[in-house]
Amino acid sequence: MATVKDVCRHIRSKNAGPFWVTVDLFFDGAESFAKYAESPTLGPALFAELYGADASLVKRFPVPDLHMVKISYPRTSAQGGEVERDMHCGQQFVRLLDIELD
Amino acid sequence: MRDDAIKIIVPVGSLGAGVRPDEIRYGVERGAHAIASDAGSTDSGAAYLALGVSKNNREAVKRDLAILMKAQAEARIPLLVGSCGQAGGDAGVAWTRDIAIEIARELGLKPKIAATFCEQDKAVLKAKNAAGEIKPLAALGPLSDETIEVCEHIVAVMGPEPYIAALEAGADIVLGGRTTDTAVLASFALMKGASAGPAWHAAKVAECGAQCAVYPTRGAGVLISIGKSGFKVEPLSPDNRCDPHSVSAHMLYENANPFLLTEPGGVLDVTDAHYAAIDDRTVEVTGSIWKAAPYTMKLEGAAKGRFQTIMLIGIQDPAVLNRIDEFHDRMLAALYERVHKAIGPAAGDFHISLRLYGWNAVSGDKPAPGTPPPREVGVLFVATADTQAMATQIAKACNPYFFHFPIDLDKELPSYGFAFSPADIERGPVYEFKLNHIVEVNDPMELVRTEWIDLASKETA
Numbered sequence: 001m002a003t004v005k006d007v008c009r010h011i012r013s014k015n016a017g018p019f020w021v022t023v024d025l026f027f028d029g030a031e032s033f034a035k036y037a038e039s040p041t042l043g044p045a046l047f048a049e050l051y052g053a054d055a056s057l058v059k060r061f062p063v064p065d066l067h068m069v070k071i072s073y074p075r076t077s078a079q080g081g082e083v084e085r086d087m088h089c090g091q092q093f094v095r096l097l098d099i100e101l102d
Numbered sequence: 103m104r105d106d107a108i109k110i111i112v113p114v115g116s117l118g119a120g121v122r123p124d125e126i127r128y129g130v131e132r133g134a135h136a137i138a139s140d141a142g143s144t145d146s147g148a149a150y151l152a153l154g155v156s157k158n159n160r161e162a163v164k165r166d167l168a169i170l171m172k173a174q175a176e177a178r179i180p181l182l183v184g185s186c187g188q189a190g191g192d193a194g195v196a197w198t199r200d201i202a203i204e205i206a207r208e209l210g211l212k213p214k215i216a217a218t219f220c221e222q223d224k225a226v227l228k229a230k231n232a233a234g235e236i237k238p239l240a241a242l243g244p245l246s247d248e249t250i251e252v253c254e255h256i257v258a259v260m261g262p263e264p265y266i267a268a269l270e271a272g273a274d275i276v277l278g279g280r281t282t283d284t285a286v287l288a289s290f291a292l293m294k295g296a297s298a299g300p301a302w303h304a305a306k307v308a309e310c311g312a313q314c315a316v317y318p319t320r321g322a323g324v325l326i327s328i329g330k331s332g333f334k335v336e337p338l339s340p341d342n343r344c345d346p347h348s349v350s351a352h353m354l355y356e357n358a359n360p361f362l363l364t365e366p367g368g369v370l371d372v373t374d375a376h377y378a379a380i381d382d383r384t385v386e387v388t389g390s391i392w393k394a395a396p397y398t399m400k401l402e403g404a405a406k407g408r409f410q411t412i413m414l415i416g417i418q419d420p421a422v423l424n425r426i427d428e429f430h431d432r433m434l435a436a437l438y439e440r441v442h443k444a445i446g447p448a449a450g451d452f453h454i455s456l457r458l459y460g461w462n463a464v465s466g467d468k469p470a471p472g473t474p475p476p477r478e479v480g481v482l483f484v485a486t487a488d489t490q491a492m493a494t495q496i497a498k499a500c501n502p503y504f505f506h507f508p509i510d511l512d513k514e515l516p517s518y519g520f521a522f523s524p525a526d527i528e529r530g531p532v533y534e535f536k537l538n539h540i541v542e543v544n545d546p547m548e549l550v551r552t553e554w555i556d557l558a559s560k561e562t563a
Contacts, residue, residue, distance in 0.1 A: 014356050016356050019242065022354075074240065078148075078534050079534075080147040080534055082486045082532050095467075
């Protein structure tokens with residue numbers, strides 16, 4: 001059983017403008033990329049569940065040359081609102097670390 | 103790629119972050135044709151646009167700008183700065199312009215400066231909206247006049263054209279309002295007729311300075327050389343290097359789509375870009391494509407929201423920490439009840455949150471059962487209300503409960519560790535971005551105004 005953190009060498013999240021967040025999953029090599037880049041577990045439903053994102057807007061982009069997948073989702077409230085807890089979304093990746101991929 | 107490439111020094115990721123004179127010297131010696139830097143971002147929040155102030159301190163910006171203005175004058179190459187003053191509103195451009203004039207006087211420089219402003223008049227935007235020329239970007243809906251009205255300041259994000267127009271009119275220095283990071287870096291090469299794909303892609307790679315290098319902390323800037331079929335990028339610091347991985351990975355940064363970048367007047371497509379090391383520190387990139395599209399500018403608007411007052415305590419008592427989630431829920435309920443009793447309906451639609459730093463402040467999620475208790479937590483109290491005075495009244499009403507709330511009701515009241523006195527800190531209003539829309543324009547200069555400061559002719563006049 002592999003979790004996201006088991007098969008990635010680097011994981012990060014960041015604002016992509018005030019209304020979107022983008023997560024970069026750098027897999028630990030070609031094998032993990034091939035096995036998990038298109039994993040249904042990392043689909044829109046996961047981002048709706050973890051971040052309250054509108055599943056129909058979640059986008060996934062595998063980048064084979066870098067053995068990475070970029071996933072972007074809209075924020076539930078614009079950056080800096082009354083209930084903001086992570087202004088730059090730099091800590092949002094943490095919720096993904098223990099997600100089981102198989 | 104022939105060596106008649108257009109060479110641009112990108113001195114730093116953001117003006118004020120620390121330009122290095124030795125790096126600028128290196129770039130000039132390598133035959134740079136221009137210096138171009140970004141000076142801002144939306145990344146640090148809407149407050150900077152709403153307030154018209156920079157995130158950077160004035161002395162840091164002045165120091166960097168002085169190094170670049172000196173190099174501009176000595177090498178006689180243009181200097182372009184985009185998104186002046188962080189948010190690129192009119193106040194930010196004026197602030198940067200005044201710093202530049204001060205530097206020129208102190209150093210005896212006499213540049214011809216163009217300041218380009220792109221803050222928007224609300225009546226103009228309402229008319230454009232009524233004419234159907236403003237469109238929403240996901241996930242926002244159509245724009246209403248009310249939303250335009252609540253914004254403190256609105257900017258239309260510029261492309262390269264205002265920089266090109268200023269350069270063609272003889273500017274030595276262009277200080278621009280809000281501009282895409284890429285447009286200010288690409289503008290000189292586009293003016294000189296460089297291929298658009300390589301020019302825009304080079305600018306995207308260089309937008310954060312040395313961040314596209316293998317060691318982002320060794321040095322601040324990069325040199326981009328834009329040719330007919332591709333571009334090269336190398337760090338300005340001799341002990342750093344770029345490699346195909348560091349350069350290609352930068353396209354991912356703060357970008358929702360790793361292959362496409364929408365800009366005023368087109369889309370950069372790097373799907374088929376090829377990254378190759380040509381020596382131990384330089385990468386050549388080919389295959390970047392620019393696809394022209396109808397000209398649009400993105401709108402950024404910042405509004406002032408309700409007001410917040412905060413308090414902070416530290417808790418180390420194990421009796422509390424062993425039942426920290428229960429403590430949080432009970433204290434929060436008690437604070438709401440306290441405000442209802444002490445202030446009543448006058449408190450309005452207030453909001454209180456307690457953020458447990460050291461436990462779950464960043465996510466707000468309850469940790470899984472069985473998670474070991476923390477050694478200590480900082481509890482940040484945040485009251486939000488319609489006025490600053492009411493947010494502070496709420497904090498004051500909550501103060502004794504926040505300070506003494508017990509985990510066991512039958513024991514002596516505890517006292518938690520306040521960090522400050524007075525305990526309540528007025529934080530001011532909450533600032534929020536309200537716009538994620540694009541505006542169609544007939545001409546890239548339609549929503550842009552240029553002011554000229556010709557220090558040479560002023561001195562002689």
